[in-house]
Amino acid sequence: xxxxxxxxxxxxxxxxxxxxxxxxxxxxxxxxxxxxxxxxxxxxxxxxxxxxxxxxxxxxxxxxxxxxxxxxxxxxxxxxxxxxxxxxxxxxxxxxxxxxxxxxxxxxxxxxxxxxxxxxxxxxxxxxxxxxxxxxxxxxxxxxxxxxxxxxxxxxxxxxxxxxxxxxxxxxxxxxxxxxxxxxxxxxxxxxxxxxx
Amino acid sequence: xxxxxxxxxxxxxxxxxxxxxxxxxxxxxxxxxxxxxxxxxxxxxxxxxxxxxxxxxxxxxxxxxxxxxxxxxxxxxxxxxxxxxxxxxxxxxxxxxxxxxxxxxxxxxxxxxxxxxxxxxxxxxxxxxxxxxxxxxxxxxxxxxxxxxxxxxxxxxxxxxxxxxxxxxxxxxxxxxxxxxxxxxxxxxxxxxxxxx
Numbered sequence: 441x442x443x444x445x446x447x448x449x450x451x452x453x454x455x456x457x458x459x460x461x462x463x464x465x466x467x468x469x470x471x472x473x474x475x476x477x478x479x480x481x482x483x484x485x486x487x488x489x490x491x492x493x494x495x496x497x498x499x500x501x502x503x504x505x506x507x508x509x510x511x512x513x514x515x516x517x518x519x520x521x522x523x524x525x526x527x528x529x530x531x532x533x534x535x536x537x538x539x540x541x542x543x544x545x546x547x548x549x550x551x552x553x554x555x556x557x558x559x560x561x562x563x564x565x566x567x568x569x570x571x572x573x574x575x576x577x578x579x580x581x582x583x584x585x586x587x588x589x590x591x592x593x594x595x596x597x598x599x600x601x602x603x604x605x606x607x608x609x610x611x612x613x614x615x616x617x618x619x620x621x622x623x624x625x626x627x628x629x630x631x632x633x634x635x636x637x
Numbered sequence: 638x639x640x641x642x643x644x645x646x647x648x649x650x651x652x653x654x655x656x657x658x659x660x661x662x663x664x665x666x667x668x669x670x671x672x673x674x675x676x677x678x679x680x681x682x683x684x685x686x687x688x689x690x691x692x693x694x695x696x697x698x699x700x701x702x703x704x705x706x707x708x709x710x711x712x713x714x715x716x717x718x719x720x721x722x723x724x725x726x727x728x729x730x731x732x733x734x735x736x737x738x739x740x741x742x743x744x745x746x747x748x749x750x751x752x753x754x755x756x757x758x759x760x761x762x763x764x765x766x767x768x769x770x771x772x773x774x775x776x777x778x779x780x781x782x783x784x785x786x787x788x789x790x791x792x793x794x795x796x797x798x799x800x801x802x803x804x805x806x807x808x809x810x811x812x813x814x815x816x817x818x819x820x821x822x823x824x825x826x827x828x829x830x831x832x833x834x
Contacts, residue, residue, distance in 0.1 A: 443731050445703050447684075447691040454684040457677075458666045469655045471725055473685055474692050474701070480654075481689040485682035487644075487651040488670055492678040494644040495671050504671070506642050528668055534640050 448474070500569070502545035502562050503530050518542045522579045523566065523595065525549050525588065529581065541579075544569065549587040550594055556587075558594060566595070570604060577605045584611055645671070697766065699742035699759050700727050715739045719776045720763065720792065722746050722785065726778065738776075741766065746784035747791055753784075755791060763792070767801060774802045781808055 444452065448470055455466035473481055497503065498510035504527045505511075512530075520541030524530055530543050548561040569575065578599055582588035596606040612630035613622045622630075641649065645667055652663035670678055694700065695707035701724045702708075709727075717738030721727055727740050745758040766772065775796055779785035793803040809827035810819045819827075 443728055445692065445701055445707075447688040447703065448701060451684045451688040454681045457673075457681075458669055460662070460665070465657070467725070467728075468657070470688065472655055473688060476689070478689060481685055484651045484654075485685040487648045488678055488682040488685075491644040491648040491667065491670060492673070492675060495642065504642055504645060506644065510642075528664070531640055531664075 497527075497545075500565075501543045502547055502565065503527050503543055512542055516540060516542050518569070518574055519576045520579065521566070521569065521575055521577070522581050523592075524581050525583060525591075533581065541577075544578075546582070546591065549582055549585075549591040551587040551590075561591070563595060563598070567598065570599065570602060575604060577607060580606065580608045694724075694742075697762075698740045699744055699762065700724050700740055709739055713737060713739050715766070715771055716773045717776065718763070718766065718772055718774070719778050720789075721778050722780060722788075730778065738774075741775075743779070743788065746779055746782075746788040748784040758788070760792060760795070764795065767796065767799060772801060774804060777803065777805045 451470040451473060452463070452466045455461055455469040456463065458466075461469070473484065476484070494506055495504050496506065496508070498505040498513055499508050500513040501510060503510050503512065512534075518541070521544050522533065522539060522541055523544045523546060524533070525546055525548065527545055530545060533539050533543075544562070544566045546561040546563065546566075548556055550556060550558055550561065566578075570578075578595070580592035580595060582591050592608055596608075599606050610633065611626065612633055613619065613626055619627065648667040648670060649660070649663045652658055652666040653660065655663075658666070670681065673681070691703055692701050693703065693705070695702040695710055696705050697710040698707060700707050700709065709731075715738075718741050719730065719736060719738055720741045720743060721730070722743055722745065724742055727742060730736050730740075741759070741763045743758040743760065743763075745753055747753060747755055747758065763775075767775075775792070777789035777792060779789050789805055793805075796803050807830065808823065809830055810816065810823055816824065
């Protein structure tokens with residue numbers, strides 16, 4: 441006897457494609473689905489299809505959107521643009537309720553080792569937004585890995601000659617972390633980027 | 638702006654229903670779906686619907702089956718019946734490739750506190766299989782929690798007067814575990830169930 445009957449094996453296989461999901465977890469997820477009511481299971485499947493069908497990218501900023509232009513681009517002034525790598529970074533920042541500007545999603549960062557050059561990410565779109573005028577500041581909020589830093593430097597090099605103020609979000613010791621427990625890289629960075637009081 | 642657009646929020650909500658999946662993980666799963674190709678995403682949704690539609694329970698043993706009678710019941714002698722709580726227990730045992738008998742899935746255990754009595758689990762089915770004759774041994778492989786033990790005792794009390802040999806799988810120290818690290822309950826049980834060498 442094969443251990444799993446085909447429909448269960450197939451469902452387990454699909455769940456295994458999710459990030460961080462191994463064989464055991466996929467199995468638990470599959471049992472959960474089988475124990476759902478028909479309506480619940482169809483609702484689940486429908487939500488997947490629905491998301492795939494309805495989620496588009498905003499023409500202007502590249503963020504997730506149901507329409508051609510996202511709510512942020514529609515309703516906010518584009519004086520300050522925050523540049524991020526991925527749509528999920530927008531969500532992380534939006535949750536703060538602190539930033540009132542608009543976003544620009546690069547959908548990647550420059551990574552020559554992976555064959556990703558400046559033309560492979562959405563830098564052109566950013567330049568054309570700036571050419572349209574009205575942009576006063578561009579905040580680079582890419583990650584602190586090598587690719588994120590390189591991308592921030594590259595874009596900054598393009599924008600500065602255009603007279604745009606380019607800033608980078610601050611890095612250092614996380615608030616609430618004791619020096620003793622801070623990671624070395626952040627601590628070193630906190631020294632380099634120290635401010636006059 | 639609401640943080641998530643509706644189709645993404647809905648998908649996150651569905652993923653949150655899976656066991657052990659919190660808001661963050663559900664979010665990661667949703668992004669994964671959105672980054673899938675259309676074909677992959679439909680395949681995923683289809684696998685859910687397919688599993689829900691095709692997975693039935695075997696009329697005889699109550700295990701998962703694509704047909705009315707499962708492969709195990711079709712192909713094996715029913716002299717030895719292993720009684721388990723849930724279909725997933727069958728899979729755990731089948732993976733061993735050690736047991737050649739058939740199964741009986743109770744779909745629960747007796748638990749008066751939760752309002753589950755002997756009539757609420759599939760004991761009747763077991764009795765009728767035994768009445769059909771040919772059963773020599775019933776192995777109780779329910780869990781070692783209070784409900785599992787109580788159910789094993791209850792069924793054993795029903796079957797013994799019928800002249801059926803009823804056994805319980807052995808409990809004790811797991812193989813490879815040092816005494817020092819064994820949990821107290823298993824260690825105590827290992828003493829109680831010691832065997833003559």
